[in-house]
Amino acid sequence: AAALAAMPEQWRFYLAPTRAATFRNWPFTEGCACTPERMAEAGFVHCPSENGPDVAQCFFCFKELEGWEPDDDPLEEHKKHSAGCAFLSLQKVPTDLTLQEFLKLDKERMKNAIVRK
Helix, strand or coil: CHHHHHCCHHHHCCCHHHHHCCCCCCCCCCCCCCCHHHHHHCCEEECCCCCCCCCEEECCCCCEECCCCCCCCHHHHHHHHCCCCCCCCCCCCHHHCCHHHHHHHHHHHHHHHHHHC
8 A cells, every 4th residue: 555655646547446446426337348347447547527427538548438338348449449559458467567668658658648638
């Protein structure tokens, strides 16, 4: 827990439990393909708005998707709408990356953030 507290906030989103924790009041839970856990595994964070209670955004490529259906597969939807997302092509879980691999990956995430603005 201390290591997590020392980690820059944006890096915490590399951890699936941190992403899953954003899915408060998510409309799809049990018996659905797009549960908070599966959404988080696919790289999404929940960022609802007044008009879009089911808006989810990839923390890495920043692609926003809404209009989720209970049987939507988060990973497949992510691939369909943002095939070039480097997070999707990771061969390891982020915690298994070397520091060099992680920093190179995070540089890509930061480039995506700059392009979004």
